[in-house]
Amino acid sequence: MTEDLAPRELRVLVAVGRERGFSAAAVALGMTQSAVSHSVRGSERKLGAVLFERGRNGATATAAGERALAHARRVLRLLDVMAAEVRGARSGAEPDILAGPLRIAAFRSAALHLLPRVLGRLTARHPELVPEVRIVREVGRGTAGEVLDGRADLGIATIGTSSPVPPELVGGVLLEEGYALVHPAGHPAPRTLPLVDWTENCTSYTREWWAGQEWLPPATVEAEDDGAVLSMVSTGYGMAVMPELSLVGAPSSVEITDLGPERPTRSVGYVTTPELAASLAVRALIRELRAAAG
Amino acid sequence: MTEDLAPRELRVLVAVGRERGFSAAAVALGMTQSAVSHSVRGSERKLGAVLFERGRNGATATAAGERALAHARRVLRLLDVMAAEVRGARSGAEPDILAGPLRIAAFRSAALHLLPRVLGRLTARHPELVPEVRIVREVGRGTAGEVLDGRADLGIATIGTSSPVPPELVGGVLLEEGYALVHPAGHPAPRTLPLVDWTENCTSYTREWWAGQEWLPPATVEAEDDGAVLSMVSTGYGMAVMPELSLVGAPSSVEITDLGPERPTRSVGYVTTPELAASLAVRALIRELRAAAG
DNA sequence: GCCCATCCATGAATGCCGCTCATACGACGA
DNA sequence: TCGTCGTATGAGCGGCATTCATGGATGGGC
Numbered sequence: 001m002t003e004d005l006a007p008r009e010l011r012v013l014v015a016v017g018r019e020r021g022f023s024a025a026a027v028a029l030g031m032t033q034s035a036v037s038h039s040v041r042g043s044e045r046k047l048g049a050v051l052f053e054r055g056r057n058g059a060t061a062t063a064a065g066e067r068a069l070a071h072a073r074r075v076l077r078l079l080d081v082m083a084a085e086v087r088g089a090r091s092g093a094e095p096d097i098l099a100g101p102l103r104i105a106a107f108r109s110a111a112l113h114l115l116p117r118v119l120g121r122l123t124a125r126h127p128e129l130v131p132e133v134r135i136v137r138e139v140g141r142g143t144a145g146e147v148l149d150g151r152a153d154l155g156i157a158t159i160g161t162s163s164p165v166p167p168e169l170v171g172g173v174l175l176e177e178g179y180a181l182v183h184p185a186g187h188p189a190p191r192t193l194p195l196v197d198w199t200e201n202c203t204s205y206t207r208e209w210w211a212g213q214e215w216l217p218p219a220t221v222e223a224e225d226d227g228a229v230l231s232m233v234s235t236g237y238g239m240a241v242m243p244e245l246s247l248v249g250a251p252s253s254v255e256i257t258d259l260g261p262e263r264p265t266r267s268v269g270y271v272t273t274p275e276l277a278a279s280l281a282v283r284a285l286i287r288e289l290r291a292a293a294g
Numbered sequence: 295m296t297e298d299l300a301p302r303e304l305r306v307l308v309a310v311g312r313e314r315g316f317s318a319a320a321v322a323l324g325m326t327q328s329a330v331s332h333s334v335r336g337s338e339r340k341l342g343a344v345l346f347e348r349g350r351n352g353a354t355a356t357a358a359g360e361r362a363l364a365h366a367r368r369v370l371r372l373l374d375v376m377a378a379e380v381r382g383a384r385s386g387a388e389p390d391i392l393a394g395p396l397r398i399a400a401f402r403s404a405a406l407h408l409l410p411r412v413l414g415r416l417t418a419r420h421p422e423l424v425p426e427v428r429i430v431r432e433v434g435r436g437t438a439g440e441v442l443d444g445r446a447d448l449g450i451a452t453i454g455t456s457s458p459v460p461p462e463l464v465g466g467v468l469l470e471e472g473y474a475l476v477h478p479a480g481h482p483a484p485r486t487l488p489l490v491d492w493t494e495n496c497t498s499y500t501r502e503w504w505a506g507q508e509w510l511p512p513a514t515v516e517a518e519d520d521g522a523v524l525s526m527v528s529t530g531y532g533m534a535v536m537p538e539l540s541l542v543g544a545p546s547s548v549e550i551t552d553l554g555p556e557r558p559t560r561s562v563g564y565v566t567t568p569e570l571a572a573s574l575a576v577r578a579l580i581r582e583l584r585a586a587a588g
Numbered sequence: 589g590c591c592c593a594t595c596c597a598t599g600a601a602t603g604c605c606g607c608t609c610a611t612a613c614g615a616c617g618a
Numbered sequence: 619t620c621g622t623c624g625t626a627t628g629a630g631c632g633g634c635a636t637t638c639a640t641g642g643a644t645g646g647g648c
Binding site: 006031032034035038039042055056057120 | 605606607608609610614615616
């Protein structure tokens with residue numbers, strides 16, 4: 001009896017997990033809801049465990065299902081890597097033809113202001129390479145979680161003591177960037193304005209710095225993301241302390257003030273799996289990232 | 295189109311690689327030679343590369359085939375782990391019922407003197423877990439090669455600058471052990487005896503130490519392995535410089551002399567794949583290894 | 589040189605397995 | 619109560635993997 005799951009079945013599981021429902025997964029996979037149902041049931045029978053809790057609106061993974069999903073993504077990724085490597089190793093092909101998708105997870109400001117340059121140069125050098133960037137909020141496991149779960153090949157993340165590189169991943173610091181004060185241009189007393197902050201910044205590197213300051217902002221407003229913060233500042237609503245990466249291409253209606261040598265900083269780096277770190281495509285990307293950061 | 299290989303096809307590839315021939319693989323798998331031929335051809339078409347060189351007596355893997363085989367073994371192993379873990383996590387079962395085989399590759403002295411304790415405690419905690427230990431000579435790629443090729447889940451290896459953890463694997467240092475002088479008990483001038491060494495030790499950590507010594511042994515004899523070395527020393531044939539792990543349970547007919555603070559040392563650690571590093575069984579093993587080493 | 593043994597390759601027939609179609613079932617909201 | 623939005627299920631069909639039978643290549647024995 002064929003005891004283990006076929007790649008097809010794994011893809012179905014992953015799709016159901018992603019789409020949170022059999023019907024949606026079926027649409028995403030271009031097959032029938034019935035086929036998905038049959039397939040999941042078959043997988044559950046083979047594994048001897050219920051993988052999804054079926055409910056009123058869709059299906060959610062059980063504990064067993066979560067484990068199955070994590071492994072399924074890994075297996076599928078390994079199969080992809082196998083295909084790529086074997087194709088790359090066929091009969092003396094030279095190793096510099098990089099092709100295929102390269103999935104990158106990045107937080108917002110990196111995706112908007114760091115990656116475009118990098119990916120431009122990368123695709124110029126390797127035209128067959130198709131980078132796919134996904135913007136991930138830096139909360140919870142952040143971009144490293146995407147890599148761990150097999151949803152991304154490389155993640156751009158802030159790296160520090162509060163968010164170290166997970167032990168099963170490898171990574172490195174690309175650049176250290178400082179925070180700067182940003183406020184409406186020409187404002188006579190910007191420090192009296194309310195402080196605008198955003199979710200991802202909460203647990204971040206600025207807290208310690210604020211503790212050492214005598215200056216206390218009159219109020220704190222929370223915005224959706226750093227883009228929204230910048231927009232609020234530019235309309236004169238408040239001031240903010242933001243990393244330089246978020247300030248690339250800031251409009252002329254805001255003014256950026258250096259906070260001096262004691263300003264807070266954060267380290268921006270990358271994380272990937274050791275396996276992918278050995279692959280040529282990821283190595284080429286890291287090379288470009290290093291070049292752009294240095 | 296189903297672009298990636300089914301587990302069935304992977305098993306065929308692995309069998310052909312192991313049996314070195316289509317016909318032999320067929321009988322091993324209980325199917326027809328024809329089926330094997332069709333299956334391999336299909337795999338080759340899907341991957342776009344020739345995987346086996348067909349010859350007069352059997353088939354041998356090409357470079358591309360070797361890579362495919364390594365990945366195939368790992369994918370199949372991952373599928374097994376997935377099945378075991380998901381079954382362990384089914385519907386409210388306590389989360390850590392680990393079951394199934396756990397394949398460990400270790401060099402001789404670790405297998406004889408480090409693993410028994412560790413595996414005893416591991417199986418006490420997880421009775422359904424069946425560790426399988428394979429003794430691998432630490433030459434060439436050593437135990438890491440076994441892990442890379444998917445023939446072992448975890449390898450015990452010496453880790454250092456001359457043999458780092460390969461980039462596509464993860465690993466860690468468990469303990470640092472010193473070398474000691476061992477010679478026949480009661481010998482009046484042990485340093486005048488011939489030095490007995492063994493193959494795996496050749497490229498090892500002692501060389502540098504010897505370079506700094508004024509003491510030069512009168513002759514060097516090479517033995518099969520560290521067990522043979524110890525046996526030769528115990529019969530009075532010579533003396534040796536051996537790591538402490540090889541000296542556990544040494545007979546009373548030998549005497550062990552510390553070489554002082556400048557003695558050579560080596561680091562013993564583990565290596566595994568990132569996927570397996572996330573699996574519960576391997577994590578439990580590493581935990582026990584750490585506990586035993588610390 | 590001929591033959592045979594031992595491999596792998598190939599084409600047609602077959603049987604299983606996964607897919608679709610049609611339909612049933614259950615829950616929720618109007 | 620009905621309509622809608624989910625999943626479950628059984629019947630039937632089609633494709634794919636396997637088998638069977640056979641062909642082709644290669645090297646060793648005589």
